Amino acid sequence: MMHKQGSFGSTLFSGVFCQCRAEEAHCGSDPGGGVEGTGGTSFPSSHPTRDRPLSGENTGSCDDSCEPSYPCELCGGPEQDHRLRVLFQVLDVNGDGGICVNDLSIGLKKLGVHRTELELMKIVKAGDKDLDGQLDFEEFVHYLRDHEKKLRLVFKSLDKKNDGRIDKQEIMQSLRDLGVNISEQQAEKILKSMDKNGTMTIDWNEWRDYHLLHPAVNIPEIILYWKHSTIFDVGESLMVPDEFTAEEKKTGMWWRHLVAGGAAGAMSRTCTAPLDRLKVLMQVHASRTNSMCIAGGFTHMIREGGMRSLWRGNGMNVIKIAPESAIKFMAYEQIKRLIGSNQETLGILERFVAGSLAGAIAQSSIYPMEVLKTRLALRKTGQFSGIADCAKYIFRKEGMAAFYKGYIPNLIGIIPYAGIDLAVYETLKNSWLQHYATDSADPGVVVLLACGTTSSTCGQLASYPLALVRTRMQAQATIEGGPQMTMSGLFKHIVKTEGAFGLYRGLAPNFMKVIPAVSISYVVYENLKISLGVVSR
Numbered sequence: 001m002m003h004k005q006g007s008f009g010s011t012l013f014s015g016v017f018c019q020c021r022a023e024e025a026h027c028g029s030d031p032g033g034g035v036e037g038t039g040g041t042s043f044p045s046s047h048p049t050r051d052r053p054l055s056g057e058n059t060g061s062c063d064d065s066c067e068p069s070y071p072c073e074l075c076g077g078p079e080q081d082h083r084l085r086v087l088f089q090v091l092d093v094n095g096d097g098g099i100c101v102n103d104l105s106i107g108l109k110k111l112g113v114h115r116t117e118l119e120l121m122k123i124v125k126a127g128d129k130d131l132d133g134q135l136d137f138e139e140f141v142h143y144l145r146d147h148e149k150k151l152r153l154v155f156k157s158l159d160k161k162n163d164g165r166i167d168k169q170e171i172m173q174s175l176r177d178l179g180v181n182i183s184e185q186q187a188e189k190i191l192k193s194m195d196k197n198g199t200m201t202i203d204w205n206e207w208r209d210y211h212l213l214h215p216a217v218n219i220p221e222i223i224l225y226w227k228h229s230t231i232f233d234v235g236e237s238l239m240v241p242d243e244f245t246a247e248e249k250k251t252g253m254w255w256r257h258l259v260a261g262g263a264a265g266a267m268s269r270t271c272t273a274p275l276d277r278l279k280v281l282m283q284v285h286a287s288r289t290n291s292m293c294i295a296g297g298f299t300h301m302i303r304e305g306g307m308r309s310l311w312r313g314n315g316m317n318v319i320k321i322a323p324e325s326a327i328k329f330m331a332y333e334q335i336k337r338l339i340g341s342n343q344e345t346l347g348i349l350e351r352f353v354a355g356s357l358a359g360a361i362a363q364s365s366i367y368p369m370e371v372l373k374t375r376l377a378l379r380k381t382g383q384f385s386g387i388a389d390c391a392k393y394i395f396r397k398e399g400m401a402a403f404y405k406g407y408i409p410n411l412i413g414i415i416p417y418a419g420i421d422l423a424v425y426e427t428l429k430n431s432w433l434q435h436y437a438t439d440s441a442d443p444g445v446v447v448l449l450a451c452g453t454t455s456s457t458c459g460q461l462a463s464y465p466l467a468l469v470r471t472r473m474q475a476q477a478t479i480e481g482g483p484q485m486t487m488s489g490l491f492k493h494i495v496k497t498e499g500a501f502g503l504y505r506g507l508a509p510n511f512m513k514v515i516p517a518v519s520i521s522y523v524v525y526e527n528l529k530i531s532l533g534v535v536s537r
């Protein structure tokens with residue numbers, strides 16, 4: 001499964017990056033130097049007159065700060081450029097100025113590094129910014145620096161003892177904290193794959209040398225992955241599903257995550273139901289001639305049906321969580337297999353495609369529930385005795401087609417919502433990892449909540465006009481004498497009579513519920529997962 005690198009490859013790799021902030025390291029070891037200048041080892045010099053220790057060599061002496069007494073020529077100096085160009089030239093087998101998958105395969109084999117074709121394609125894809133199928137020198141350097149910093153964060157996350165080395169107990173504990181249990185034999189196998197000196201521990205150099213030209217799979221990928229769609233519920237179910245590791249699927253931990261997330265979503269939606277019903281009323285009834293403010297909307301609902309009327313439609317909104325989550329998860333897993341991915345964690349594009357298709361399948365399956373939820377939220381006091389009565393009334397008066405009114409804008413809305421939510425979340429996550437993560441890849445509660453809330457809000461904002469048109473189409477039959485319009489006709493009518501602002505009616509109560517919804521679902525999720533035996537970030 002994993003192969004050790006040759007000494008030539010290690011020599012080239014060990015001096016590629018700046019590791020000048022030795023004060024963060026233990027003397028004589030490097031617990032995670034990175035592209036930002038962290039770590040504590042020096043590099044072999046190309047100038048024989050300079051007396052410097054080799055990479056990873058313990059000199060046995062160090063001053064109080066452990067800072068090098070010479071200027072760091074690897075911070076953008078000629079030494080770093082020389083080493084990177086040497087490595088690039090070795091890997092650029094045909095000398096055309098670009099490293100393709102074939103070049104990478106042949107070049108790495110020369111260095112004693114063996115990677116599968118899938119892994120090599122992932123490396124090229126990750127660094128190929130101009131999408132020409134190969135890495136030029138600039139793309140190659142950018143990929144190595146970005147990848148190395150992430151590896152440093154993972155190393156520090158694993159190094160529980162903060163001694164600059166990782167042993168099997170630290171690997172087992174770190175993965176256990178993420179809900180992945182491995183045996184002592186499995187931990188030893190992981191260590192042996194990277195341990196070049198037979199100590200059964202991994203120092204930073206060994207960790208970096210193994211993973212540097214290796215896509216972030218297995219442990220690094222698991223630790224750098226943040227779940228959020230299972231944890232947060234903002235009332236919409238259009239987010240791309242979370243990834244679950246093979247271990248979580250094998251042990252049944254995945255369904256516990258989904259159960260905890262579903263229960264948290266039910267509590268969150270119930271607590272914010274008054275705002276959700278107000279949003280629906282404003283989407284359907286508010287106009288230039290019939291302005292409806294937040295206070296006026298609440299007053300109207302309470303006068304018409306009392307305090308209980310604030311929760312109309314919430315029962316169906318909660319009931320549909322379970323089938324929608326289950327169908328989406330199963331569809332997502334099947335689509336992953338269809339697109340030929342055997343990776344535990346997909347890339348962003350694959351996640352977007354698989355997640356959008358899974359969302360479309362789930363929405364198609366439970367869409368009649370969406371229509372019922374809207375109709376129940378808009379009903380007057382005494383109009384229906386319950387969910388079944390409402391369903392019978394719609395079927396008898398309007399036929400089966402009524403249960404799919406607004407289906408097209410709802411389906412189209414999945415694309416901007418899922419795409420923007422995923423893109424913003426990954427951008428915020430990578431920005432935090434790049435600029436603020438120093439000792440761990442674990443973001444903590446505040447960062448996780450902030451990223452999830454921001455990405456969900458952006459996703460909702462982008463898809464809101466489609467959501468409004470969907471709601472109006474679902475509700476058209478409830479408006480006496482109102483026209484029965486198509487999606488495009490309704491768009492034109494709203495813009496013509498209300499202006500572009502009309503496409504955002506009800507946006508204020510929708511955004512007002514985001515922060516309390518995310519906070520409530522997170523708190524409930526965290527408490528429920530303990531009861532269910534779930535361990536995760």
